[in-house]
Structures are given as C-alpha cells and as structure tokens.
Amino acid sequence: MSGNWQRRWQPLLQQWVIISATTAARPWSGATATGHESTLAKHDPECYLCPGVTRASGTTNPSYTGAYAFDNDFPTLSADAPTEHSAHDPLQSYAAAQGRCRVLCWSENHNDTLASLSEEKIIAAVQLWQDEYRTLSAIPEIAQVLIFENKGVEIGVSNLHPHGQIYATDFVTDTAVRMRDAQAKYARENDGESLLQNMLHSDHVKERLIVERNQHWSVIVPYAARFSYETWIIPNRKLGSLADASHDEMKDLALCYQRQVRRYDTLFQRSAPNITLLHNAPCDDHKDNEHWCFHLAFHPPLRDSEKLKYLAGFESGSNNIVNPMMPENAAATLRELVEVQA
Numbered sequence: 001m002s003g004n005w006q007r008r009w010q011p012l013l014q015q016w017v018i019i020s021a022t023t024a025a026r027p028w029s030g031a032t033a034t035g036h037e038s039t040l041a042k043h044d045p046e047c048y049l050c051p052g053v054t055r056a057s058g059t060t061n062p063s064y065t066g067a068y069a070f071d072n073d074f075p076t077l078s079a080d081a082p083t084e085h086s087a088h089d090p091l092q093s094y095a096a097a098q099g100r101c102r103v104l105c106w107s108e109n110h111n112d113t114l115a116s117l118s119e120e121k122i123i124a125a126v127q128l129w130q131d132e133y134r135t136l137s138a139i140p141e142i143a144q145v146l147i148f149e150n151k152g153v154e155i156g157v158s159n160l161h162p163h164g165q166i167y168a169t170d171f172v173t174d175t176a177v178r179m180r181d182a183q184a185k186y187a188r189e190n191d192g193e194s195l196l197q198n199m200l201h202s203d204h205v206k207e208r209l210i211v212e213r214n215q216h217w218s219v220i221v222p223y224a225a226r227f228s229y230e231t232w233i234i235p236n237r238k239l240g241s242l243a244d245a246s247h248d249e250m251k252d253l254a255l256c257y258q259r260q261v262r263r264y265d266t267l268f269q270r271s272a273p274n275i276t277l278l279h280n281a282p283c284d285d286h287k288d289n290e291h292w293c294f295h296l297a298f299h300p301p302l303r304d305s306e307k308l309k310y311l312a313g314f315e316s317g318s319n320n321i322v323n324p325m326m327p328e329n330a331a332a333t334l335r336e337l338v339e340v341q342a
C-alpha cells in the first residue's frame, strides 16, 4: 500500500475520504502550532467553571468536587425557544431551535487535565456522561443527545478548565441521520448484523488498525480515517448507547479513554488539542435506532506536533476530506506509544 491517491469509503458517513500521503511531504511555510502550556492556577476566580465562582447569569457555582454539570448560560438551543414554525416552503422554512445545552466539568481543579485525573476522577467524569445521557434522553421532546468536548486553544477554546458539553436537540442532527441510515441499511442487507461490530471484527482491522483491545472496548483507527490520528473507541458488544453499558463497562471505558488521551499527549508532546464526540443512538423512537452501535470518536486537529489540519477549498467545497496519513501507519504509531504517567 503506497498511501497515495487512494479513495476509501467511510461507511458510517457514506462518503469518500482521500488518503494522500504525498500531501504530508509538501514544503510547509504556513502557521505552526506549538504548545501553549502555561502554568495554570489550581483555582481561577475569573473562571466561570471553577467552584464558588459567580457566573454571568448571576448563579454561583457550588463548592463541588469531582465531576459537575450545569445548564449552559449562553445556550445555542433552548427549551424556551418560541415554538412557531413556518408552513412547508422548499425555499424558506424555519422551526424552533429547541433543546438543552449543558456544561460538564471533569474536575474542580482548574489546572487538571484528562490525562492527569486520578482513576477515581476519570471514572466519575465518564459516569457523568451516562447519567446525563439517561436524564436528557428521557425528556420527551429530546431526539438526540450529543456529548462532546472541544479541547485546546488551537481549536479556539478560551477556557482551559477541563470540561465538555452536551447539546440535546429536539431534532436528529445531519451526521446522526447519516449514521443511522447507514447502520440500518447495513443490518437489512446482512441478516441484522451490526456495521460497527463487523468492522471491529474484520481481519484487516484486527491486524493493522487496532490500537488497543481490552475486555470491554477496542480502540481502532478507522479504515477511512478523515484525520491523521483519528481513533474510535467501540464496545466489544453492540451497545446502542451508554445507557446500556454496565458498571464494569463504564469503568473500563473511563480507563481506556484516559489511556488514549495520554497517547495523544505523548504523540503531540503536550496536553493535546482534540475534538471528542460520543455517538450515542438518537432517542426519538425511530425504528432504525435499534441498529445503532455506540462509538466514541477522537478528531485530533494536529497532523504532527506542529501542523494543524485545515479544511480548505477542496474539502470545504466537496465534503471529501484529504487525509495525509495512512491509517495503518497511524495505528502502528499509536500502538507503540508508551503512556505518559500522570
């Protein structure tokens, strides 16, 4: 496999990804992304996520310890959105942007990182994902609960307090519709089998794309990775969402997730920027939700410790991403990394 000029099919998103290792060798005189590590205080009275701080809304955070969730003071979607919607109009339609936006703090300490959290704290943070998913998905109006994390100044995050977010929407997002349709179609054409489970058990993934496999979870680089070091954490049995995961599975996920975060920190030589997405099944009672298998996706924006990936003209115009890294090589690199000890 040369790694040049190969299109690979991304079966969940139903789109082509272009693998082109030659683009990585282009001379680079553009912006470089070096670490922005600074010495952060354990508590920052200016940080609206720290315990005891009064937020812009006038609410004062409790003196929490460990993982803590609250409603976003500046929500993109709101339960209070006006409910009117337009009549059917193919050119100008509108509807209410209803939903809930939550903020999830992983720790009371402003200077903690995911990699440095104690075992007890990382388990509590991951347990919060399950608790929040269960609570929000039980609200009748909510159709999807997207838990995610934006990490790092490189991708525009201004607050370095370790935290994630939730957008719980009253509609199913475009990506989830594509993933649901793809998994349901695959199941119909393959005796009800799971697309993600079959992907996980393919020989090529087991031999070339696996990063880690433990009792309950596997970490892989997807065959059609869109980002140089994209990885997915997939359950070893089909779970529609984290609501279905056992206590042992949640604990294993927490430790597996932290190991993968540490691999990125080692690879990029700093507390690495990342976008992390939890793809739980939509909760809108659609019959095709039954074919959904959960996965957690990391979309690291770095190509190496200094170069950021930008989605430029071709990619913006085509929606077909160019990945300059052979996924098999990325998996081999990640597999070999020694964990950074906290």
Ligand SMILES: [Zn+2]
Residues within 6 Å of the ligand: 043, 044, 047, 048, 049, 050, 109, 110, 161
């Ligand atoms: Zn803080």
